Amino acid sequence: MHASSRPAVSGAMIFYSDFDDYTAWRDAMQACLPDLRVVHANDAHDPADIHYALIWKAPSGFFNRMKNLRLIVNLGAGVDSIVGREDLPAEVPITRITDPNMARMMAGYVLFAALRYARDIPYFEAAQRRGEWAYRHPRSPEAVRVAVLGLGELGAYAARELSRQGLNVLGWSRSPRNIEGIECHAGMASLDTVLSCADILVVMLPLTPQTRGLLNRERLQRLPRGAALINVARGALVDQAALTDLLRSGHLGGATLDVFEREPLPPGDPLWAMENVLITPHLASVAIPASAAGQIADNVLRVSQGLPPVNRVDAARGY
Numbered sequence: 001m002h003a004s005s006r007p008a009v010s011g012a013m014i015f016y017s018d019f020d021d022y023t024a025w026r027d028a029m030q031a032c033l034p035d036l037r038v039v040h041a042n043d044a045h046d047p048a049d050i051h052y053a054l055i056w057k058a059p060s061g062f063f064n065r066m067k068n069l070r071l072i073v074n075l076g077a078g079v080d081s082i083v084g085r086e087d088l089p090a091e092v093p094i095t096r097i098t099d100p101n102m103a104r105m106m107a108g109y110v111l112f113a114a115l116r117y118a119r120d121i122p123y124f125e126a127a128q129r130r131g132e133w134a135y136r137h138p139r140s141p142e143a144v145r146v147a148v149l150g151l152g153e154l155g156a157y158a159a160r161e162l163s164r165q166g167l168n169v170l171g172w173s174r175s176p177r178n179i180e181g182i183e184c185h186a187g188m189a190s191l192d193t194v195l196s197c198a199d200i201l202v203v204m205l206p207l208t209p210q211t212r213g214l215l216n217r218e219r220l221q222r223l224p225r226g227a228a229l230i231n232v233a234r235g236a237l238v239d240q241a242a243l244t245d246l247l248r249s250g251h252l253g254g255a256t257l258d259v260f261e262r263e264p265l266p267p268g269d270p271l272w273a274m275e276n277v278l279i280t281p282h283l284a285s286v287a288i289p290a291s292a293a294g295q296i297a298d299n300v301l302r303v304s305q306g307l308p309p310v311n312r313v314d315a316a317r318g319y
């Protein structure tokens, strides 16, 4: 089914996000479904009229009185902030965005961060601050081992892009994956081995009860001395205090962090002042209205015709 067939859509869509642009999403949705009414959660509306929710981190109790809700769309790739909620209406399907453009945006960030380490750019940045012409012979890309933890849509895309650069890429995931050009490992038994050979570790796992705190002190210590860590997934996957200690002691050479245990990262957190840490405010990849609205519109049409939506989240599995 495609949105352009435009059967009538019942009810309205409610929008909530502190980070995404409401008018851009409303316009993108209405470009696909001109008869869809879209309301911002802060604007006057009748909860019984809401059939679809397009949300990112909506406050608790958000769904109260939405008796006719049929679809919840998580405005992002990671669903950890929604699947564990206790105020979710039973039976209402939750979907997430799986958008190649979002995967490409994420891969761009990961490539930038990994190549920055592979090409020793932090070393040259520091030398420049000292006004020093500090020649260091470049390593060949295949001499640099990059381990990508998490080979879902975003992780697999990033792993392929890293491999296209000639880097020596290993992948690790919970269940076995097969990706051309990538040495794929699966299951807890192989995690330590993967960690122990990673010059650069890229964290792209979903946050679930199984993965929370996965990169604890002991596992971080398995990384070779001087390794760099890139976390574009969720802060709670990594023991941040241990990470900070290991960056301070020099066991870890550097970190590029887009996500943190607490966001925003509190002022005064030691990570802010560390020369070997690059911090960005959780934006490695964001949902893009023009490219994701079509799949959301298709799901709106599907559920309004009694069909199951695609890209449904498995709440029990957590992603």
Ligand SMILES: O=CC(=O)O
Binding pocket: 075, 076, 077, 078, 079, 285, 286, 287
């Ligand atoms: O963190 C962002 C997302 O999950 O989309």
